[in-house]
Structures are given as structure tokens and as C-alpha cells.
Amino acid sequence: MTSSPRLSRRHLLGASAVLGAASALGLPASARGAGGGAAGAVVPVDRGPLRRYRARDAAGRRIRAILAGSARYLIGPWYAATYRTYLPDGYIDLRGTDERAIRLPAMAAVAATTALATGVYDPRDLSAANAAVRTRNLVRTLAARHLASNDDPATRWGNGWQTALWAYYTALAGWLFWDELDDRERGHLAAMTAWEADRLTTGDDVHLVGTSGHQLYERRRDGTAVTPGDSKAEEDNWSAAVLSLAEAMMPGHPHAPAWARRNVELLLAAAACPADLTGDETVNGIELSTWLQGTNIADDGTLDNHHILHPLYMVAFDQSLYEGFVYGLAGRSAPRAALHNITRVYSALVDKPFPVPGGTAKTIYQPGSGEIHYPEGNDWGTHFPFYFGNFDLLVSLTAQDTGIDPAAARWERLHNEEQLRLMARFDDGRTYGASGENTYYGREHRIGAMAGQAFLTLCVARNGRLRFT
Known part of the structure; x- marks a missing residue:
């Protein structure tokens, strides 16, 4: 494997740099202020845990192999087939502003930056230097096209239902690749991150943003369904993600305390269950029974989405658990709220029986399989x-499988060995073949983003920096 690109810690991005970049673009005052604040500064990621972890343990070898293959495919064949030209302003043509145009390259960037920064990148088809050029193209273009730094309605994105997640992926990749970006690109990245985080602080204990529109809960306190069959858990915790990253990246920003508070609120709302409404638990300063105004999961740890009980959305609490590595890379503890009710959800995956025809029952996780x-x-x-x-890996690393048998580490091996078998069918690092295996158009990118974040969590955990308080 090649060594990772050198990323020093000497650079800090102050508010003046953000404002200067925006001013040079002739943006309106509202956009120019999005990344600023007198104390605003991006502190580069602490790369120590990334360099020290060698992935010699069994789980590490599996995640490393998944990340290496996925990153090789995404920054190699997928990038080459997707981005063929530069536009007159020097950025690659994203070919749109929707999820396919923005989220997919942002997820690919997470996989590629993680692989390059940790030395996991496999250069057999494309050198690390050329992979770094392609990866920088993704990060700088995505950040520049966000509306915080872009007033062209034909190319700008942001302020949408899912754009907090897209900004999180882009910002994470940019934070890992900080030394590869110039001052203007860093300004775009900080402005984008702060803008999307600020938008989420406008919500309250009922609404995600503002005082109307998307709500935090599937069901109100009295059990009335607001969005029948559609838990808001995933939406809440992907929104929390950009808040956590903004606060970890820019701890001195004047809005950082508001980002931290709102992050905790969204994490707790995401995993709220009926028992929380009548209990006496206080988490990170929030009294659950008083603040929560509804629920997203059942007391047995299940949830529904798309009008079915949906295990894929149960494991979407991976986004909450990723906060461990986000804060760990900043040398800090993540909020305890990220772990709220994770054991409850995991127990439902492993232990809860569901009736099947013939009068028997099956668990979601199949024994020994x-x-x-x-x-x-x-x-x-x-x-x-x-x-x-x-998800098994994250649950194991955060010890949220206490009292559950078999333990999460055993399930991690079973599930990730199956993942590696899928990948072994191809010689370019991809996972999927027939469309019916996974119908999401970003299926390979989703694997890459998960693998990158799983490996970062391992890096932090194996260096004793995965902490929650």
C-alpha cells in the first residue's frame, strides 16, 4: 500500500479568510457571513490515530479490505466514467444539483480521503498521487457549489431536506484532506458547513428547521401519528451529523455552543421511545420526559419506514455512533446522547422473535449466518x-451490546465476511452486480462512505480515543 499524502497541522482558517473568499465572489451579505464569526476557526484533524492504527486485528483487516476495494472502485472506474470535463471556472461538472449529483460524489470523497489519509488506498490501478487529484476535485467542487459560496441558481445546492447529510460528507472529506486544499477552497468548505449547521439551529423541540415543515417525530406524545409508517430517526441523526462535525471542526466559532446543543437534541429525538416520555432520565443536560414531544422507535427497539418494520432503518443509527470518531479526531468526547437507546435497537435485531408462517418465529439476525x-x-x-x-462493529466498539448474546463482534464477522464474498465476485473493488441486489443508485457510494467512517472509528477506538460523556 502507498503512504498517505502528508497533511500537516499548521493551518488554521479564521473567519476573515472565509469572509474574504466570499467577498471576492461578490456574494450577498447573508452568504458572506455564513462561515464567519470573529472566533471562527477550523482546527485541522488530529492525524495521529490515523497514522498509528495498522488494522492488524481481525475486524480491522475486514474493514480495511472493504474500504480499500470500495475506494479503488469509486475514485478509479466510477470517477473516470462520470467526470470527463472541467467547466470554464475550473471545477468539474457535477451535472446537476440533486441527490445523484451531490450526495454520490460526496460519499465517494469520504471513501477516497479516508483510504488516502490512512494508507489504506490500493494503487494497483491508479497512483495515490492521481487519486489525490481526483479526490480534491470532488471536495473543492462540491464545497464551491454550495449556496454559501455560490449565487448561481443553475449550479448551487443546499437548504434542502437531505442537504445537511451531503454537507457532512463533503466537510468530513475536506477535513481529512485539509492540506490538499488552498485557502479559497477551505473558505468554501467552512462556509458550507457552518451554513447548513446554522440552518438546523432554528428548529425547536417539535420541528427540525424553523417552526413548521419537517417534524422531529413520527408520533406525538399522545401516540398520534404525524408521519404514519415513516420514522424520523434517520432524518434527525443525519442532521445531527453536520452539527457535530461543525462543532468538532470549528470549536472556537461563535455558533459552536448552539451547534453542540442542537446536536444533542436531534440525537435524543432520533432515538426517542414511549418509555422516555415517562421516565426520569437526563442526558447531556436534557430531561427526556420534559423536552421530548414525541417518539421515533417503539419500546422494543423496532421502527418502521416505508410503511413496514424496516431493519435497514434500524441500523441507520450508525450515523449517531459515527459521532464517536468525529469528536475523537478532535481529541474530545462525543455526547452521551449518541448512544441513547442503541442497546434497545440492537437487542431487537439479535433477540426479538417475529412470527413466520407455520407457527414458528425468526429473529432478524439469523443464528450462525x-x-x-x-x-x-x-x-x-x-x-x-x-x-x-x-453497525455491528460500531455497537461492539461502543459496548452497546451489553447483555446481548451473541455479542456484536460475532455478528460483525458473519456479516462482513458475507460483504467480502460479494466483493470477491469482481476485480475492480465494487460490491454489487444485478440491480435487484440493491436498487439504490448510490449503492457503491453508500458502501464506501460506511467503510470510511467505520475505519475512522476503528482508528480512534484502537488508540483509546473513542469516548462518550
Whole structure:
């Protein structure tokens, strides 16, 4: 494997740099202020844990292999087939502003930056130097096209239902690749991150943003369904993600305390269950029974989405657990709220029986197997072992499987060995073949983003820096 590009810690991005970059673009005052604040500064990622972890343990070898293959495919064949020209302003043509145009390259950037920064990158088809050029193209273009630094309605993105997640992926990749970016690109990245984080601080204990529109809960306190069959858990925790990253990257920013508070609120809302509404638990200063105004999961740890009980959305709490590495890279502890009710959800995956025809019952996790039982079906396809193996790893590393048998580490092996078997079918690092295996158009990118974040969590954990308080 090649060594990673050198990323020093000497650079800090102050508010003046952000404002200067925006001013040079002639942006309106509202956009120019998005990344600023007198104390605003991006502190480069602490790369010590990334350099020290060698992935010699069994779980590490599996995640390393998944990341290496996925990054090789995404920054190699996928990039080459997707981005063929530069536009007159020097950026690559993203060919749109929707999820396919923005989220997919942002997820690819997470895989590639992680692989390059940790030395996991496999250069057999494309050198690390050329991979770094392509990766920088993704990061700098995505950040520049965000509306915080872009007033062209034809190319700008942001301020949408899912754009906090896209900004999180882009910002994470940029934070890992900080030394590869120039001052203007860093300004775009900081402005984008702060803008999307600020938008989320406008919500309250009922609404995600503002005082209307998307709500935090599927069900109100009295049990009335706001969005029947559609938990808001995933939306809440992907929104929390950009808040955590903004605060970890820019701890001196004047808005950092508001980002930290809102992050905790969204994490708790994401995993809220009926028992929380009548209990006496206080987490990170929030009294659950008083602040929570609804629920997203059942007391037995299950949740529904797309009008079915949906295991794929149960493991979407991976986004909450990733906060451990985000804060760990900044040398800090993540909020305890990120772990709220994770054990409850994991127990439902491992231990809860669901009736099947013939009068018997099956658990979602199948004993001694990498197969998954979907009690009410799966409308996304047939093959998702890494979605579960990734969650197993995170649960194991955060010790959220206490009292659950078999333990999460055993399930991680079963599910990720199945993932590696899928990848072994191809020689370019990809996971999927027939479309029915996973019908999401960003299926390879989703694997890459999960693998990158799983490996970063391992790096932090194996260096004793995965902490929650």
C-alpha cells in the first residue's frame, strides 16, 4: 500500500479568510457571513490515530479490505466514467444539483480521503498521487457549489431536506484532506458547513428547521401519528451529523455552543421511545420526559419506514455512533446522547422473535449466518450485509451490546465476511452486480462512505480515543 499524502497541522482558517473568499465572489451579505464569526476557526484533524492504527486485528483487516476495494472502485472506474470535463471556472461538472449529483460524489470523497489519509488506498490501478487529484476535485467542487459560496441558481445546492447529510460528507472529506486544499477552497468548505449547521439551529423541540415543515417525530406524545409508517430517526441523526462535525471542526466559532446543543437534541429525538416520555432520565443536560414531544422507535427497539418494520432503518443509527470518531479526531468526547437507546435497537435485531408462517418465529439476525430476516420485507433489494456489519462493529466498539448474546463482534464477522464474498465476485473493488441486489443508485457510494467512517472509528477506538460523556 502507498503512504498517505502528508497533511500537516499548521493551518488554521479564521473567519476573515472565509469572509474574504466570499467577498471576492461578490456574494450577498447573508452568504458572506455564513462561515464567519470573529472566533471562527477550523482546527485541522488530529492525524495521529490515523497514522498509528495498522488494522492488524481481525475486524480491522475486514474493514480495511472493504474500504480499500470500495475506494479503488469509486475514485478509479466510477470517477473516470462520470467526470470527463472541467467547466470554464475550473471545477468539474457535477451535472446537476440533486441527490445523484451531490450526495454520490460526496460519499465517494469520504471513501477516497479516508483510504488516502490512512494508507489504506490500493494503487494497483491508479497512483495515490492521481487519486489525490481526483479526490480534491470532488471536495473543492462540491464545497464551491454550495449556496454559501455560490449565487448561481443553475449550479448551487443546499437548504434542502437531505442537504445537511451531503454537507457532512463533503466537510468530513475536506477535513481529512485539509492540506490538499488552498485557502479559497477551505473558505468554501467552512462556509458550507457552518451554513447548513446554522440552518438546523432554528428548529425547536417539535420541528427540525424553523417552526413548521419537517417534524422531529413520527408520533406525538399522545401516540398520534404525524408521519404514519415513516420514522424520523434517520432524518434527525443525519442532521445531527453536520452539527457535530461543525462543532468538532470549528470549536472556537461563535455558533459552536448552539451547534453542540442542537446536536444533542436531534440525537435524543432520533432515538426517542414511549418509555422516555415517562421516565426520569437526563442526558447531556436534557430531561427526556420534559423536552421530548414525541417518539421515533417503539419500546422494543423496532421502527418502521416505508410503511413496514424496516431493519435497514434500524441500523441507520450508525450515523449517531459515527459521532464517536468525529469528536475523537478532535481529541474530545462525543455526547452521551449518541448512544441513547442503541442497546434497545440492537437487542431487537439479535433477540426479538417475529412470527413466520407455520407457527414458528425468526429473529432478524439469523443464528450462525450472515443472512438477514426482514419480517415485513425489504423494498431496497436483497443484499445488504455491510449495512449490518458496519453497525455491528460500531455497537461492539461502543459496548452497546451489553447483555446481548451473541455479542456484536460475532455478528460483525458473519456479516462482513458475507460483504467480502460479494466483493470477491469482481476485480475492480465494487460490491454489487444485478440491480435487484440493491436498487439504490448510490449503492457503491453508500458502501464506501460506511467503510470510511467505520475505519475512522476503528482508528480512534484502537488508540483509546473513542469516548462518550
